[in-house]
Amino acid sequence: MAHVVVIGAGIGGMTVAYDLRAELDKKQHRVTVIGDKDIFEFTPSNPWVAVGWRDRKTTTVDIKKSLGKKGIELIASAVTKIDAEQNSLTLMNEQSVSYDYLVITTGPKLAFDEVPGLGPHNGHTQSVCTLSHAEHSFENFKALSKEPGPVVVGAVQGASCFGPAYEYAFILESELRKRKQRDRVPMTFVTSEPYIGHLGLGGVGDSKSLLESALRKRHIKWITNAKTTRVEDGVMHVDEHDDAGQVIRQHELPFKHAMMLPAFKGVDPVAAVEGLCNPRGFVLIDGKQRNPKYPNIYSAGVCVAIPPVEQTPIPTGTPKTGYMIESMVTAIVHNIAAELAGKEPQETATWSAICLADMGDTGAAFVAIPQIPPRNVTWFKEGKWVHLAKIAYEKYFLKKMKAGSTEPIYEKYTLKAMGIKRLKSEG
Ligand SMILES: Cc1cc2nc3c(=O)[nH]c(=O)nc-3n(C[C@H](O)[C@H](O)[C@H](O)COP(=O)(O)OP(=O)(O)OC[C@H]3O[C@@H](n4cnc5c(N)ncnc54)[C@H](O)[C@@H]3O)c2cc1C
Numbered sequence: 572m573a574h575v576v577v578i579g580a581g582i583g584g585m586t587v588a589y590d591l592r593a594e595l596d597k598k599q600h601r602v603t604v605i606g607d608k609d610i611f612e613f614t615p616s617n618p619w620v621a622v623g624w625r626d627r628k629t630t631t632v633d634i635k636k637s638l639g640k641k642g643i644e645l646i647a648s649a650v651t652k653i654d655a656e657q658n659s660l661t662l663m664n665e666q667s668v669s670y671d672y673l674v675i676t677t678g679p680k681l682a683f684d685e686v687p688g689l690g691p692h693n694g695h696t697q698s699v700c701t702l703s704h705a706e707h708s709f710e711n712f713k714a715l716s717k718e719p720g721p722v723v724v725g726a727v728q729g730a731s732c733f734g735p736a737y738e739y740a741f742i743l744e745s746e747l748r749k750r751k752q753r754d755r756v757p758m759t760f761v762t763s764e765p766y767i768g769h770l771g772l773g774g775v776g777d778s779k780s781l782l783e784s785a786l787r788k789r790h791i792k793w794i795t796n797a798k799t800t801r802v803e804d805g806v807m808h809v810d811e812h813d814d815a816g817q818v819i820r821q822h823e824l825p826f827k828h829a830m831m832l833p834a835f836k837g838v839d840p841v842a843a844v845e846g847l848c849n850p851r852g853f854v855l856i857d858g859k860q861r862n863p864k865y866p867n868i869y870s871a872g873v874c875v876a877i878p879p880v881e882q883t884p885i886p887t888g889t890p891k892t893g894y895m896i897e898s899m900v901t902a903i904v905h906n907i908a909a910e911l912a913g914k915e916p917q918e919t920a921t922w923s924a925i926c927l928a929d930m931g932d933t934g935a936a937f938v939a940i941p942q943i944p945p946r947n948v949t950w951f952k953e954g955k956w957v958h959l960a961k962i963a964y965e966k967y968f969l970k971k972m973k974a975g976s977t978e979p980i981y982e983k984y985t986l987k988a989m990g991i992k993r994l995k996s997e998g
Pocket residue numbers: 578579580581582583584605606607608614615616617618648649650651676677678679699700701732734735838840871872873874891892893894896925926927928
């Protein structure tokens with residue numbers, strides 16, 4: 572009998588747990604999820620939470636019930652230590668858990684501390700990275716709405732997740748228009764990307780023109796190659812660079828409301844394991860999603876190490892998005908099943924990007940196969956249908972988490988909404 576333990580009950584962890592339970596013999600093998608809470612939060616809804624279009628109730632799932640129904644044990648206590656040599660974990664509640672296979676899906680540690688004054692706890696900027704951050708940001712937005720003033724939205728140096736920054740800028744803009752307050756809110760988008768629409772992916776199709784045009788149409792100014800050097804109460808200090816990385820202009824941007832995405836790192840107990848991670852604390856994996864030093868440790872999602880698509884004047888990382896995570900999870904499940912059957916793991920993830928970015932009342936969708944250019948497929952389109960497809964994606968994902976279904980959401984719904992029948996070939 573094998574015990575497979577999954578750390579982290581987010582998009583990757585919940586999906587891998589349901590798929591493992593469906594794939595592995597229930598009588599022979601145990602599957603346990605260790606999360607730091609007993610709810611699942613659907614992170615892609617957070618930009619909507621930050622303007623009051625969604626709330627905690629509509630974007631979370633009670634996972635004790637859902638996992639229990641499927642025969643998956645849940646321990647809601649954070650992992651504080653991983654002893655990879657002894658195949659054992661220590662939890663916040665001082666419990667010890669041993670495993671035969673470990674799947675690490677702990678998402679990001681948010682590196683607000685890398686920019687003085689950044690972040691919602693010890694700084695002056697908001698975040699939509701977690702549900703509680705988005706709730707906090709909504710309170711700050713309400714204050715803006717009472718007393719309108721300038722807004723800054725964007726992503727700092729080292730960030731890898733740019734989509735939600737664009738989403739939030741457009742969603743906020745749309746909500747301000749609805750409130751007839753947009754005329755009193757000058758908006759600036761500040762990003763470490765070398766150009767608008769780079770997205771940490773070297774651009775996707777004509778994402779540059781499309782997103783520049785979308786910002787222009789909405790009168791949102793932008794600063795690219797931007798390094799946010801510090802944030803004070805109501806003022807953001809930003810150095811703008813040229814393509815050679817030289818400072819060409821220093822900005823002092825006043826704001827009433829600012830939402831800046833931070834750089835990501837790996838969470839502490841994962842980063843602390845000798846030989847498991849790269850210097851930023853992201854889990855090193857081979858083509859089969861396995862750690863080279865500890866082959867019974869697999870990993871998926873934002874916590875895995877992926878090199879940047881290209882070097883940029885101001886550092887940027889590569890995003891790890893839902894479709895890619897879904898494919899990493901599928902590879903892990905087949906590979907653990909193969910190992911338990913005494914076979915060599917064979918499956919590799921596709922590492923392609925398919926995304927729906929909401930823009931409030933319209934949206935932009937893109938497909939990048941493979942993720943790193945040059946590509947076989949690049950596709951980028953804008954339209955109201957993307958806004959509707961994103962609502963459908965949220966609905967189906969939450970339904971899947973509640974029911975413990977193993978339906979591949981991207982293959983089944985998102986691609987269909989894009990008018991793509993099925994990705995026959997990733998190559
Ligand atoms: C605001 C935002 C919007 C996004 N929108 C999209 C989108 O629309 N489409 C898309 O494809 N991608 C999107 N992404 C990117 C990506 O799909 C999400 O970040 C996704 O949540 C990543 O899944 P994950 O499982 O890797 O990490 P997470 O979903 O963050 O899950 C990690 C879990 O591990 C838990 N954890 C951490 N440390 C421990 C510990 N020590 N012990 C136990 N548990 C722990 C965390 O609390 C969390 O529950 C978005 C990202 C952000 C930040």
